[in-house]
Amino acid sequence: MNFADKLIAAIKAKGNPICVGLDPRMAQMPTCVKKGSPAETFLEFNKGIIDAVADLVPVVKPQIAFYEQYGSGGYAAFEKTCEYAQSKGLLVIADAKRNDIGSTAEGYAEAFLSGGAVKADAVTVTPYLGYDGVKPFIEACKKYGKGIFVLVKTSNKSSGELQDCEVVIPDGKLKVYEMMGHFVESWGADEISESGYSSVGAVVGATFPDQARVLRKIMPKTIFLVPGYGAQGGGVVDVKPCFNKDGLGAIVNSSRGIIFAYEGSKHGPDGYKDAARDAVKKMAKELQKAI
């Protein structure tokens, strides 16, 4: 079973397309999870979140920057988080936005997709270097039954500085994100599986619904990983254009809105797991109505 099939099956089984972002920050760690080091604290916190949401959602996405901040110890906590999530039946997207020239990208592809030190099912990839920097990741997808999500239109305010530029092509003009969309759809053409979707996915921010609508048409077979929901300002209406008519084709990530839902909730810091569970259920209902 390739990654796209696994993901679509998990979305159907759980009845929602929610991805929980595991982005721990020391300032927001409840006292009940505090251990000797930030890395141990993060792992304890993540285990709680994973336990709370594993039966509800198909996929989690730890963002490795928050772990790398604490060096190799943080990196080890990232590895253990991925492993624990997989052991609870969750799919894991390593949000690492790796990129390099071909011979070096092979190293990253091996790191995140071989199932060696990092137990992930997919990794995010930045396409500034063009196809030969992405190809090693696609080859690893094929070899190991894994997936990638290529940045196309990101959720941040200044994403347009490059991504919204109009590029001259032989028969007219295209925005950079549209051109990247065409690239990603073609790069993933060989990775389309029984589900009808490709294991080569795209990152399309929830904060830009108009662009998402255009990209959905350019990339009918591509699964969108949609960040920017909740804390970054994206709402239900904004993510709707990311889905196909079959109600599939996208997973919607929320990080802070779920993992720190205890803030300002009835549960309080020690009830962070219950708060996360409630937040997931609420988000699932909102999405169900919209899609």
Next chain:
Amino acid sequence: MNFADKLIAAIKAKGNPICVGLDPRMAQMPTCVKKGSPAETFLEFNKGIIDAVADLVPVVKPQIAFYEQYGSGGYAAFEKTCEYAQSKGLLVIADAKRNDIGSTAEGYAEAFLSGGAVKADAVTVTPYLGYDGVKPFIEACKKYGKGIFVLVKTSNKSSGELQDCEVVIPDGKLKVYEMMGHFVESWGADEISESGYSSVGAVVGATFPDQARVLRKIMPKTIFLVPGYGAQGGGVVDVKPCFNKDGLGAIVNSSRGIIFAYEGSKHGPDGYKDAARDAVKKMAKELQKAI
């Protein structure tokens, strides 16, 4: 002293602009450095290279992909490599090509520029997300006296797929790499120091001399980190346009051509340090003639 001043001073002191890429690969590790794990082997190998070149060159650049391949253990070897290089008086560029939205990029900036777990003097950054993804790195440069090198025109074959595209601007057209060059020069304007150069640098591949010539004009105050020399096909003539008339403004990286110089040399695997030293001296002579 900010990063640009430190780098320019080191280039002048050593009399060459060579950056040695510490990109270890298991298949090419000499028997004499082999230890229990790949991570330990890499560290032993790197220490040998660093000892061999520390009095000759201003800077080294470990490429973290080769280390991450071995997970947190590899990451620890990367940390120890950086620390050892600094202890021998070398400047260290962490070649990590990190990138993310602002609040997450802060984590990466802290990881590579705070002097915490990773002892580096600069880090490479990919600009696909625009300024708000780069800003946290620039703020960290200011705070910690460090530097960044933003990918502008990379050395790989398919770099042109995006980077060479023509973009429509209000008064005409620009290639993407030219536009990024203008961005980088302006992002770094506040970081220009006594040396006349900025701590916000640019990556410009040795394999594209015509583009480098254009970029040198667009970015007079920006230091170029020039990969692609040697194994990737760039030669002395190709890197010449990366330099300013003052003979400064660029550092030229060679990885395989130096660290694996023992292959096919009189020294053999056990003489890899002497071979690396010879290769650096040869490269320094070649560059001196050209610049």
